[in-house]
Amino acid sequence: MKKQRSSAQVVKRSSERTPTGHSITGPLDHLATLRSLPSVDKLLESEALKPVLGCVHRRMAVRTIRAYLDELRQKIQAGETAAYAQDELVRRLERERKPTLTRAINGLGVILHTGLGRAPLARVAQEALADASEHFSSLEIDLETGRRGSRYRHIEPLLCELTGAEAAMVVNNNCAATLLILSGLAKGKEAIVSRGQLIEIGGAFRIPDVMMQSGCKMVEVGTTNRTHLRDYKNAVTPETALLLRVHTSNYKITGFTKEVSLEELVALARESHVLVVDDLGSGALVDLSKYGLPKEPLVQDSVKAGADVICFSGDKLIAASQAGIIVGKKKHIDLLKKHPLTRALRCGKLTYAVLERTLELFLDEERVVKEHALFQLLLKTPAQMQSEARGLLRRVQADLKDKVEFAVKPALSEIGGGSLATESLESRVVAIRPKTMHVDELARRMRLNRPPVFGRVEKGVYVLDFRTLRRDEIPVIAAALLVAFQQ
Numbered sequence: 361m362k363k364q365r366s367s368a369q370v371v372k373r374s375s376e377r378t379p380t381g382h383s384i385t386g387p388l389d390h391l392a393t394l395r396s397l398p399s400v401d402k403l404l405e406s407e408a409l410k411p412v413l414g415c416v417h418r419r420m421a422v423r424t425i426r427a428y429l430d431e432l433r434q435k436i437q438a439g440e441t442a443a444y445a446q447d448e449l450v451r452r453l454e455r456e457r458k459p460t461l462t463r464a465i466n467g468l469g470v471i472l473h474t475g476l477g478r479a480p481l482a483r484v485a486q487e488a489l490a491d492a493s494e495h496f497s498s499l500e501i502d503l504e505t506g507r508r509g510s511r512y513r514h515i516e517p518l519l520c521e522l523t524g525a526e527a528a529m530v531v532n533n534n535c536a537a538t539l540l541i542l543s544g545l546a547k548g549k550e551a552i553v554s555r556g557q558l559i560e561i562g563g564a565f566r567i568p569d570v571m572m573q574s575g576c577k578m579v580e581v582g583t584t585n586r587t588h589l590r591d592y593k594n595a596v597t598p599e600t601a602l603l604l605r606v607h608t609s610n611y612k613i614t615g616f617t618k619e620v621s622l623e624e625l626v627a628l629a630r631e632s633h634v635l636v637v638d639d640l641g642s643g644a645l646v647d648l649s650k651y652g653l654p655k656e657p658l659v660q661d662s663v664k665a666g667a668d669v670i671c672f673s674g675d676k677l678i679a680a681s682q683a684g685i686i687v688g689k690k691k692h693i694d695l696l697k698k699h700p701l702t703r704a705l706r707c708g709k710l711t712y713a714v715l716e717r718t719l720e721l722f723l724d725e726e727r728v729v730k731e732h733a734l735f736q737l738l739l740k741t742p743a744q745m746q747s748e749a750r751g752l753l754r755r756v757q758a759d760l761k762d763k764v765e766f767a768v769k770p771a772l773s774e775i776g777g778g779s780l781a782t783e784s785l786e787s788r789v790v791a792i793r794p795k796t797m798h799v800d801e802l803a804r805r806m807r808l809n810r811p812p813v814f815g816r817v818e819k820g821v822y823v824l825d826f827r828t829l830r831r832d833e834i835p836v837i838a839a840a841l842l843v844a845f846q847q
């Protein structure tokens with residue numbers, strides 16, 4: 361509010377001064393343009409904006425309008441050409457339509473898309489979430505004694521049973537888990553990592569940066585494509601705290617390559633009295649290769665191989681809530697539980713509610729495969745996707761036949777979230793080539809639908825991938841397409 365007033369005052373003062381000196385055309389032009397800007401109140405009352413203003417909270421609308429007018433004023437004062445454009449304001453107001461966080465329809469084909477919040481939850485987890493949010497909860501109370509207990513008890517026995525580990529804990533996400541482990545176990549000491557594993561995950565998670573932040577000294581060994589056991593061996597000094605293995609989740613080095621196995625690292629670590637830490641990334645609990653899917657390393661295998669501490673995400677292949685799960689030897693986990701950072705990285709009751717119920721599902725593999733939303737998407741068959749894609753076509757083809765070329769096609773989709781990076785799953789897509797508008801405009805209109813619909817744009821074609829779409833979303837997508845072509 362202040363900002364707007366002060367800029368208005370600046371305008372007035374300069375208008376008083378202009379006649380006595382300044383170049384005539386420039387500032388006067390500016391003033392005329394400035395005066396032609398509508399006022400906030402006028403816009404709030406405007407008939408043309410009524411529909412969009414009906415969907416935005418009034419205070420947020422005032423804020424958006426004010427910011428837009430301020431921006432125009434600054435541009436005009438800087439001598440740029442700028443004028444009020446209703447379309448642009450509508451666009452900005454639409455971005456504020458409440459609530460801004462809504463469900464979304466994922467036609468991108470990427471199941472674990474971080475931008476779309478990663479995987480949907482299992483039904484039992486959704487119910488637990490509703491229950492935990494409605495009521496008080498037994499988050500950190502020991503029911504026997506009535507005293508303050510440990511929130512880890514909701515997930516620790518489950519994780520130990522599922523992975524074979526001695527102990528477990530949970531923090532905010534896997535990035536936090538890595539940071540905590542390195543801070544807790546290697547601060548001021550050396551951590552050895554292969555150059556082939558110095559990964560960057562989307563959102564600026566970079567192993568070298570996390571290591572630096574944790575206060576440990578990163579010792580890189582080997583080369584990008586080949587690292588040998590002797591490289592690690594030669595790098596171990598009395599200052600070494602641990603050997604870090606990082607799963608190269610989102611890329612693959614192929615060709616002339618060599619990686620040291622976890623078993624070999626463990627053997628070397630035992631000999632040298634240092635620890636092995638394994639950042640698994642996705643952390644699969646079910647062997648996906650049994651279901652014809654590409655293989656992702658199992659947490660159980662890392663435990664069996666003897667890694668001292670292992671971490672993985674709660675919302676990648678476990679598809680629970682955002683969380684970083686740490687399992688391993690009790691001695692080290694106990695140390696991490698007491699670390700000062702742990703309090704800063706801890707999760708709340710909603711996370712525990714979702715994690716507990718989801719992990720419970722994994723106790724029974726048959727059940728998790730049948731009931732978990734993630735597996736329903738992972739295990740969709742081409743025939744199923746083909747039939748859904750045809751279902752969408754049936755609903756829109758007749759109405760849009762003059763405006764669009766349609767095709768149902770086979771395609772490859774990825775799991776995403778840094779899982780099974782280089783592997784693709786066969787899927788079926790509806791390819792839509794718009795004839796009456798640019799494909800980017802179609803994609804935009806679909807995104808502005810309520811709920812927003814996300815599709816891939818590929819060489820002039822808008823692609824909806826049925827790997828990630830559900831049958832019950834077909835009518836919504838069809839309606840969105842019809843509206844998009846009506847505008």
Ligand SMILES: *Cc1c(COP(=O)(O)O)cnc(C)c1O
Nearest residue numbers: 533534535607609640641673778
């Ligand atoms: C995804 C990933 C992370 C980051 O996990 P978040 O849960 O997203 O914080 C860290 N390390 C590896 C190897 C990953 O694949």
